[in-house]
Amino acid sequence: MMRISELQAKDVVNVEDGKRLGTIGDMEIDLDSGLIRSIVIPGQGRFFGMVGSTQDYVIPWNQIVKIGTDVILVDLRPPHETGYYLPPQSGKRGTGGY
Numbered sequence: 001m002m003r004i005s006e007l008q009a010k011d012v013v014n015v016e017d018g019k020r021l022g023t024i025g026d027m028e029i030d031l032d033s034g035l036i037r038s039i040v041i042p043g044q045g046r047f048f049g050m051v052g053s054t055q056d057y058v059i060p061w062n063q064i065v066k067i068g069t070d071v072i073l074v075d076l077r078p079p080h081e082t083g084y085y086l087p088p089q090s091g092k093r094g095t096g097g098y
Contacts, residue, residue, distance in 0.1 A: 012041055012072045021057055036061050
């Protein structure tokens with residue numbers, strides 16, 4: 001079992017290019033099932049969600065490759081390259097076809 005606070009403390013890294021994206025700032029949760037739909041990484045330059053205009057990374061849960069002790073590995077290749085199923089549009093723009 002893992003707590004949300006433990007997930008938020010881990011660095012998120014894209015496996016395609018090794019880029020560190022940041023840490024989890026928010027999550028989208030399906031209230032009917034209780035499952036996490038996606039994680040949200042605040043864009044560079046944002047401070048408590050108020051300062052800066054860089055777009056957030058919205059990463060669908062199915063693009064998480066591995067959750068390790070210190071890092072969360074994600075695959076941000078375009079969906080047509082990964083073959084991943086994409087959930088219906090959430091109204092947000094980001095990675096994974098959102």
